[in-house]
Amino acid sequence: MIALLDYGAGNLKSVHKALAAAGADVEVLQHPDRIRESRGVVLPGVGAFDDCLSALQRQDLLAGVKDSIMAGRPFLGICVGYQALFERSEEFHSCAAGLGIFKGRVRRFPATPGLKIPQIGWNQVHLSLPNNPLFLGIPDHAYFYFVHSYFPEPEEASIVASRTDHGVFFASSVWSGHVFATQFHPEKSQSMGLRVLKNFLDFCQSA
Secondary structure (H helix, E strand, C coil), rough: EEEEEECCCCCCHHHHHHHHHHHCCEEEEECCCHHCCCCHHHHHHHHCCHHHHHHHHCHHHHHHHHHHCCCCCEEEEECCCHHHHEEECCCCCCCCHHHHCCEEEEEEEECCCCCCCCCEEEEEEECCCCCCHHHHHCCEEEEEEEEECEEEECCCCCHEEEEEEEECEEEEEEEEEEEEEEEEEHHCCCCHHHHHHHHHHHHHHHH
């Protein structure tokens, strides 16, 4: 079973549908009780950093996510679910603390003439870590779908699994051991996105 965390603001229906299409037995969880029974955890995200962290805290999912990651359970964060892994965010003068799994902050795209913010649409992903289980069978420079104005800036370059250019080159995904996260939306990225989700499910089975 794959635990899909519902904190009231994620892109839940699309992620559920895409995971099921990739072959997952998905259970939507609003409380942490059954996370320990799952083979892997997915934290989707749409909306603001503070809203996401506050909702996770209210539902006791924040500690559940941390405990699950520390226990070595495979984890996939998507969009704001990716940003939540870091220490803090610049978004709307954020005051919420992130999960702190990775060191670094979430920052806004710089104001650049001609640059559209938010980034909405397809963009290339330049792979930077060989043998990343999440990107098996994915060609370098493949296109994925993005919707965001903010992006994480990891302090540890060694976890950056891909970079994408939108005025600046930013970390569009990270990978460290059993933790994967993407700024792009696999559930909206057609065949390439389904391949990413299938790769995550395969990793969960082998972990």
